[in-house]
Amino acid sequence: EFVLTQSPGTLSLSPGERATLSCRASQSVTSSSLAWYQQKPGQAPRLLIYGASSRATGIPDRFSGSGSGTDFTLTISRLEPEDFAVYYCQQYGSSPWTFGQGTKVEIK
Amino acid sequence: EVQLVESGGGLVKPGGSLRLSCAASGFTISNAWLTWVRQAPGKGLEWVGRIKRISDGGTTDYAAPVKGRFIISRDDAENTLYLQMNSLTNEDTGVYYCTESLAYWGQGSLVTVSS
Numbered sequence: 482e483f484v485l486t487q488s489p490g491t492l493s494l495s496p497g498e499r500a501t502l503s504c505r506a507s508q509s510v511t512s513s514s515l516a517w518y519q520q521k522p523g524q525a526p527r528l529l530i531y532g533a534s535s536r537a538t539g540i541p542d543r544f545s546g547s548g549s550g551t552d553f554t555l556t557i558s559r560l561e562p563e564d565f566a567v568y569y570c571q572q573y574g575s576s577p578w579t580f581g582q583g584t585k586v587e588i589k
Numbered sequence: 590e591v592q593l594v595e596s597g598g599g600l601v602k603p604g605g606s607l608r609l610s611c612a613a614s615g616f617t618i619s620n621a622w623l624t625w626v627r628q629a630p631g632k633g634l635e636w637v638g639r640i641k642r643i644s645d646g647g648t649t650d651y652a653a654p655v656k657g658r659f660i661i662s663r664d665d666a667e668n669t670l671y672l673q674m675n676s677l678t679n680e681d682t683g684v685y686y687c688t689e690s691l692a693y694w695g696q697g698s699l700v701t702v703s704s
Contacts, residue, residue: 525686525694525695526626526694527694528691531691537691537692567633569634571634571636571691573691576639576650577636577650577651577652577653578624579636580626580634580635580636581633582633583633583634
């Protein structure tokens with residue numbers, strides 16, 4: 482079974498700064514089947530990135546995904562106030578699908 | 590507009606059963622692989638299981654913690670997904686979401702297992 486490890490656990494940044502979030506898989510992710518989600522308190526997760534680097538519909542271009550194999554990155558180029566949230570990666574190439582434990586991006 | 594609406598959550602005693610429903614609108618589920626994801630209070634997301642579309646065999650896969658206790662089914666005619674949960678334990682407490690194609694999520698249904 483895939484294990485996804487996200488780092489750091491918490492990222493403390495100011496609005497306007499760049500955020501770099503990491504997701505490392507215990508084995509190679511099939512066909513770059515890696516997604517990133519944003520979740521705010523009391524809300525369902527929102528899909529940001531699928532296929533490791535494709536932005537979902539309506540997602541601003543300050544969000545970008547990269548990586549392949551076992552190492553993936555979500556980058557937020559300039560943090561907006563609404564970007565402070567928890568972010569999860571998920572692999573959906575092999576069953577069972579699995580999530581990382583999440584990275585919280587908080588206001589410094 | 591695509592919508593997924595879960596229902597059927599509530600309070601249940603350990604060892605009990607509960608069935609969640611997920612009613613879809615704005616699209617036809619017969620073309621979709623559908624998934625259940627849960628989230629324990631204050632914790633991260635946990636994939637529960639998935640059912641493929643009938644044309645892909647309609648088969649199911651489950652996460653290890655729920656395998657043998659939970660059953661995912663679909664009624665394409667009613668455009669509805671189900672999650673039958675049996676032998677519930679305290680560790681099954683959380684918000685249960687149904688999802689389609691990664692992008693579409695319901696608002697979640699709270700399941701509380703407690704004596």
